[in-house]
Amino acid sequence: MTTTATVAREIAAAVTDPEMPMLTLEDLGVLRDVRADDGAGEQGVVVTITPTYSGCPAMATMRDDLVHRLTDAGFTARVEVSLTPAWSSDWITERGRQALRDHGLSAPGPAPRTGGPVPLTLTPTRRAIDCPRCGSGRVELTSEFGATACKALYRCTACLEPFEHVKEI
Amino acid sequence: MTPTPDPSHEAGSAYDGLLEHHEVAGDDSQWAFGTDFEDPLAGVDTTVPDDVDAAALATYCLMLGDDALVMSHRLSEWTSNAPDLEEDIALANTALDLLGQARLLLARAAAADASVVPALPAGSPVPAEDALAFFREAGAFRNVRLAEVPNGDFAHTMVRLLLFSTARLAVLGRLVDSRDPVLAAIAAKGVKELTYHRDYAGRWFLTLARGTDESHRRLLAALDELWPLYPELLATHPVEAAVAAAGVGVDPASVAAEVDVVLEQVLAVSGVERPDKAALAGVRGRTGRDGLHTESLTRLLAEMQVVARAHPTGLW
Numbered sequence: 086m087t088t089t090a091t092v093a094r095e096i097a098a099a100v101t102d103p104e105m106p107m108l109t110l111e112d113l114g115v116l117r118d119v120r121a122d123d124g125a126g127e128q129g130v131v132v133t134i135t136p137t138y139s140g141c142p143a144m145a146t147m148r149d150d151l152v153h154r155l156t157d158a159g160f161t162a163r164v165e166v167s168l169t170p171a172w173s174s175d176w177i178t179e180r181g182r183q184a185l186r187d188h189g190l191s192a193p194g195p196a197p198r199t200g201g202p203v204p205l206t207l208t209p210t211r212r213a214i215d216c217p218r219c220g221s222g223r224v225e226l227t228s229e230f231g232a233t234a235c236k237a238l239y240r241c242t243a244c245l246e247p248f249e250h251v252k253e254i
Numbered sequence: 255m256t257p258t259p260d261p262s263h264e265a266g267s268a269y270d271g272l273l274e275h276h277e278v279a280g281d282d283s284q285w286a287f288g289t290d291f292e293d294p295l296a297g298v299d300t301t302v303p304d305d306v307d308a309a310a311l312a313t314y315c316l317m318l319g320d321d322a323l324v325m326s327h328r329l330s331e332w333t334s335n336a337p338d339l340e341e342d343i344a345l346a347n348t349a350l351d352l353l354g355q356a357r358l359l360l361a362r363a364a365a366a367d368a369s370v371v372p373a374l375p376a377g378s379p380v381p382a383e384d385a386l387a388f389f390r391e392a393g394a395f396r397n398v399r400l401a402e403v404p405n406g407d408f409a410h411t412m413v414r415l416l417l418f419s420t421a422r423l424a425v426l427g428r429l430v431d432s433r434d435p436v437l438a439a440i441a442a443k444g445v446k447e448l449t450y451h452r453d454y455a456g457r458w459f460l461t462l463a464r465g466t467d468e469s470h471r472r473l474l475a476a477l478d479e480l481w482p483l484y485p486e487l488l489a490t491h492p493v494e495a496a497v498a499a500a501g502v503g504v505d506p507a508s509v510a511a512e513v514d515v516v517l518e519q520v521l522a523v524s525g526v527e528r529p530d531k532a533a534l535a536g537v538r539g540r541t542g543r544d545g546l547h548t549e550s551l552t553r554l555l556a557e558m559q560v561v562a563r564a565h566p567t568g569l570w
Contacts, residue, residue: 136354139351140350140357141354163297164297168358168442168443169438170442171442172443199446202427202512203445205516206453208457229450230343234350234351254446
């Protein structure tokens with residue numbers, strides 16, 4: 086049986102991230118739940134999303150885009166925020182990782198384990214990553230911070246192209 | 255004469271994207287910032303646990319939120335002024351993370367006890383988190399003084415960020431077990447962010463200490479200047495003691511040893527002696543957590559709040 090929530094979920098799952106439009110909200114792992122909203126009539130749905138970073142400025146745009154797409158499809162949609170469990174780059178789907186690579190971005194490796202005292206790291210972060218353009222492993226970190234909170238800047242010393250790496254968190 | 259571009263045509267105007275949802279009657283949210291405010295806690299259950307004093311919880315949230323807000327503002331003052339583009343971006347990223355934490359914490363304070371929110375003219379659309387950020391006087395801010403003192407050089411910012419993020423990471427690391435599920439969730443996100451804030455500041459501390467004579471001299475000067483503000487980060491305020499006893503907050507004194515070990519590690523690797531400087535005294539024992547600030551906070555707030563205060567019923 087196709088329920089309201091199932092149809093709404095398909096629509097919500099296809100909405101893309103405003104800052105990395107090659108990724109859907111589902112592939113990015115920020116779409117947590119779509120369920121019927123009993124108080125809002127037969128076509129009422131509640132969509133739950135979670136922020137990637139505390140200050141993620143894309144949350145309002147994501148909410149608006151979700152409401153638009155669902156409204157266009159005849160739903161009465163409301164968007165809620167869920168803070169827990171905290172988003173992890175591990176939630177980016179395999180399809181999402183492929184989409185990142187296809188668009189010249191380097192996908193994150195496994196996120197560090199959390200819990201307990203956090204060790205201090207005074208040496209540059211080492212990641213075994215390949216240039217998404219030429220595939221060479223000869224890459225160097227330019228900066229741990231990039232144009233959005235989720236990305237670090239790298240440079241390939243083989244093909245000399247700069248590229249962005251989605252950070253492990 | 256060129257005909258008006260047809261928005262429905264493939265080769266239409268650059269503004270087509272804006273009109274994509276024009277069929278949604280009365281919906282203006284495709285415009286930047288919309289006509290609607292984003293509640294960072296929309297849909298989050300903000301019920302205060304039964305046996306917890308809501309006023310104390312709200313004040314505690316203001317302490318953690320004001321630390322983040324004021325520190326974020328100081329970091330954001332580097333935007334377009336940092337030594338190079340990469341550091342400019344790094345500092346802006348850090349400021350944005352802290353601003354996000356501040357929004358969540360101020361919204362949580364307001365949801366716990368609405369009486370902490372300043373009154374605004376009837377019909378003002380300003381949400382509680384903005385009323386708290388933009389319409390309180392300096393004396394109502396509960397941040398530590400370390401966060402508010404004016405920026406100096408780059409070494410000063412790195413020393414301040416190291417002290418600040420080391421203490422905050424330790425506190426939030428314990429706060430993930432708070433009985434208040436909202437605070438616990440905010441802390442869990444914050445821990446991930448503060449981990450790389452602290453690493454970033456620690457690496458620069460080491461680099462500057464082991465760099466040139468000039469960078470070494472500047473680092474020591476910054477450390478000497480800021481060290482008197484370090485003890486305040488780890489001192490226990492009665493509100494912190496109360497919320498810690500209730501299992502919703504963390505007494506910073508309980509993480510003092512852990513914080514000191516991390517700082518000692520950075521100092522040792524960097525070959526820098528711990529400064530022999532006494533704590534900056536409060537006024538009759540009152541410090542930043544009591545709303546007793548240096549004059550620099552008033553100037554910071556004057557700049558940060560001026561536009562919002564000029565338009566208390568403004569819609570952004």
